[in-house]
Amino acid sequence: MRKxxxxxxxxxxxxxxxxxxxxxxxxxxxxxxxxxxxxxTNHNLFxxxxxxxxxxxxSIPIFPGIEVDLxxxxxxxxxxxxxxxDFDSCCTKVxxxxxxxxxxxxxxxxxIFEDLSxxxxxxxxxxxxxxxxxxxxxxxxxxxxxxxxxxxKFIYCLKDADRLVPVYFSDCRIRDDxxxxxxxxxxxxxxxxxxxxxxxxxxxxxxxxxxxxxxNELFQIFEDGQHISTGLNVIxxxxxxxxxxxxxxxxxxxxxxxxxxxxxxxxxDEQGDQMRFNELLSQxxxxxxxxxxxxxxxxxxxxxxxxLQEDERAATRYLExxxxxxxxxxxxxxxxxxxxxxxxxxxxxxxxxxxDLIASTKNLIRNxxxxxxxxxxxxxxxxxxxxxxxxxxxTERDQLHRKKVWVNELxxxxxxxxxxxxxxxxxxxxxxxxxxxxxxxxxxxxSIVRRAQTPREIMRKQCRGFEIVAEVGQFSGAGxxxxxxxxxxxxxxxxxxxxxxxxxxxxxxxLEERIPAAEYYKFFVKIEYKILxxxxxxxxxxxxxxxxxxxxxxxxxxxxxxxIDEPESSFDNLFLxxxxxxxxxxxxxxxxxxxxxxxxxxxxxxxxxxxxxxRKEVEGGEVxxxxxxxFPTDRQLSSVDGRVLKTWxxxxxxxxxxxxxxxxxxxxxxxxxx
Amino acid sequence: xxxLKIESGRGFYKPPSVSDWNDIDKIDKDGLLRLLNAFLDHDxxxxxxxxxxxxxxxxxxxxxxxFEKLKTLADNKSKFKDESDRLYLAEIQKYSQS
Numbered sequence: 001m002r003k004x005x006x007x008x009x010x011x012x013x014x015x016x017x018x019x020x021x022x023x024x025x026x027x028x029x030x031x032x033x034x035x036x037x038x039x040x041t042n043h044n045l046f047x048x049x050x051x052x053x054x055x056x057x058x059s060i061p062i063f064p065g066i067e068v069d070l071x072x073x074x075x076x077x078x079x080x081x082x083x084x085x086d087f088d089s090c091c092t093k094v095x096x097x098x099x100x101x102x103x104x105x106x107x108x109x110x111x112i113f114e115d116l117s118x119x120x121x122x123x124x125x126x127x128x129x130x131x132x133x134x135x136x137x138x139x140x141x142x143x144x145x146x147x148x149x150x151x152x153k154f155i156y157c158l159k160d161a162d163r164l165v166p167v168y169f170s171d172c173r174i175r176d177d178x179x180x181x182x183x184x185x186x187x188x189x190x191x192x193x194x195x196x197x198x199x200x201x202x203x204x205x206x207x208x209x210x211x212x213x214x215x216n217e218l219f220q221i222f223e224d225g226q227h228i229s230t231g232l233n234v235i236x237x238x239x240x241x242x243x244x245x246x247x248x249x250x251x252x253x254x255x256x257x258x259x260x261x262x263x264x265x266x267x268x269d270e271q272g273d274q275m276r277f278n279e280l281l282s283q284x285x286x287x288x289x290x291x292x293x294x295x296x297x298x299x300x301x302x303x304x305x306x307x308l309q310e311d312e313r314a315a316t317r318y319l320e321x322x323x324x325x326x327x328x329x330x331x332x333x334x335x336x337x338x339x340x341x342x343x344x345x346x347x348x349x350x351x352x353x354x355x356d357l358i359a360s361t362k363n364l365i366r367n368x369x370x371x372x373x374x375x376x377x378x379x380x381x382x383x384x385x386x387x388x389x390x391x392x393x394x395t396e397r398d399q400l401h402r403k404k405v406w407v408n409e410l411x412x413x414x415x416x417x418x419x420x421x422x423x424x425x426x427x428x429x430x431x432x433x434x435x436x437x438x439x440x441x442x443x444x445x446x447s448i449v450r451r452a453q454t455p456r457e458i459m460r461k462q463c464r465g466f467e468i469v470a471e472v473g474q475f476s477g478a479g480x481x482x483x484x485x486x487x488x489x490x491x492x493x494x495x496x497x498x499x500x501x502x503x504x505x506x507x508x509x510x511l512e513e514r515i516p517a518a519e520y521y522k523f524f525v526k527i528e529y530k531i532l533x534x535x536x537x538x539x540x541x542x543x544x545x546x547x548x549x550x551x552x553x554x555x556x557x558x559x560x561x562x563x564i565d566e567p568e569s570s571f572d573n574l575f576l577x578x579x580x581x582x583x584x585x586x587x588x589x590x591x592x593x594x595x596x597x598x599x600x601x602x603x604x605x606x607x608x609x610x611x612x613x614x615r616k617e618v619e620g621g622e623v624x625x626x627x628x629x630x631f632p633t634d635r636q637l638s639s640v641d642g643r644v645l646k647t648w649x650x651x652x653x654x655x656x657x658x659x660x661x662x663x664x665x666x667x668x669x670x671x672x673x674x
Numbered sequence: 675x676x677x678l679k680i681e682s683g684r685g686f687y688k689p690p691s692v693s694d695w696n697d698i699d700k701i702d703k704d705g706l707l708r709l710l711n712a713f714l715d716h717d718x719x720x721x722x723x724x725x726x727x728x729x730x731x732x733x734x735x736x737x738x739x740x741f742e743k744l745k746t747l748a749d750n751k752s753k754f755k756d757e758s759d760r761l762y763l764a765e766i767q768k769y770s771q772s
Contacts, residue, residue, distance in 0.1 A: 403710055
């Protein structure tokens, strides 16, 4: 097996933050990681001089390459290195093309590199920014493999026959202050490292793996060569032996890791915990809440600009001006006597009712699922002629509507000009139809809000032995509104008007954009979520923590690795054995899971794929931290520097508090059974 | 067919459905709608107002406004009809066939 890394940066491009390349670090990386072959792939550039210096300073094969921004994604282009001048010239064209735009097109890419079959092409595949499907289709015959960002995605691609051969590379910047030597590389099954052999291997899923000896069961986590399983790992060890430190070190080296720390989910203070819990539950169900309130939101949006007080003032202004106009006849002149001077505008109502009816008729005509029932009750021809008649009516009304709008514009313009000229009192504008409609809308709005606030249960669902219940009702105080707003806005004044939805809406508007108008609807109805235990009572602090843990583990699906530190410190054995073990086992089928434990219920019953034991050992007055690891079926666990421990001894010591304690317990259980 | 005319310094309008000419300052919104329909459905004539043609200033304001607004429609007479007809055109054609 040969270990390769074909994604290495040695020059800071405009896509990177500044760094200084270090030849010594590169050599250290090659030596420590035991790399057999690398490629240098800088963003949109090829530094020929530097590449030749690197080649001269190292002893392994090094291929020239470039990482090109292509159609919003990135692709590695690696050449055989036979004709550096030609490759350099292609890369110079990429640099100038990418200098003016953020990425080049497939056509430009093909023009620059011409015969793509002579390169190794590796696009970002299960890695951001990932190649678009259509770009991949166009390049597919020449694409060698696809780069992924984690062992989880590597395994996923391997298992799916339709996906590209995965490769896992460091994508690292070789800087003089590089903190951790990268552990992300791919093994290929080949003897000689010629360009064509490597390319051949990268096209074959059977020939790529994450580890040298154990195929894809293991992958490397630390620069010293420490591996863990791509499935379920259990770390055991004495107090202060480096278990939590190991998890922390893993999480620092891998992106997109979910790390559930020890005691993270334990309830500490009842009130704070309850509040945090409710908030989290509300966040998780925010889509449900939004959906429940969506109709109310539409109504709020529709009435938001209605101002009943202003409507009343407009009516008063109109009446007063009308009376004045009638009284002061001596002031009337040719302008005020024109009919249009006092003309009212046409009412232009929308045709939503007719529009909906047409849409419903169309549904009846097109529906396939209930065709037989519809046909039995309403003849299709009748529906079609109804549709045509409604449409004709609609177009007639629509035309008339547009004409009325046109006339209104004209009337308005004439009135304005006449008003400027006349000495007679003008009549204020007033739209009685709109005023009445606004009043009706507000009445309905009040009634809808009150209905939505009526206390009741709107959702109940099962979730891993618990029940989640959503209830609606009224808010009980300004504090709740403030909490909902997640701001420092004071709601005291607004809440005084809460009992009248219209008044409350005006009060929210008076907060002057400290609350976005698009969120007003949330403040009318309180939606509260509760977790009930299997007996139907509200969950206790401990039960809430159990629920949290299960949710956290389940949510980890979105990550590339899951790390859990001593779940037993917060939960009882029955819960761990029945619920936690099952869900951890499930999730480890799709991603690497590392579980720190000293509890045999977790560590043994869960049957891990890989066992790691951390030890603090003192040698000649010096403290050494070691990790011993192996498959649970191995007779012994070994450290990267060649030391071994018997697996049986480790299990006895850390799961059973030693062999004698285990024997004693075993005898006690036998006595109890007798 | 003429719908707007100027005679002896006064402006008049007459939709096709009406037999007599009326003073332009007596026009109301329904009268405007009828003029618009006549303008869209027929080839109509309208006397162009110049600055001195109408002695009554109120008439001048009204006449000029109507004349100009109709004029801007001249190149786009099918505006109202087209926009309405385009809605669901395919469906109407499809369902009218059966």
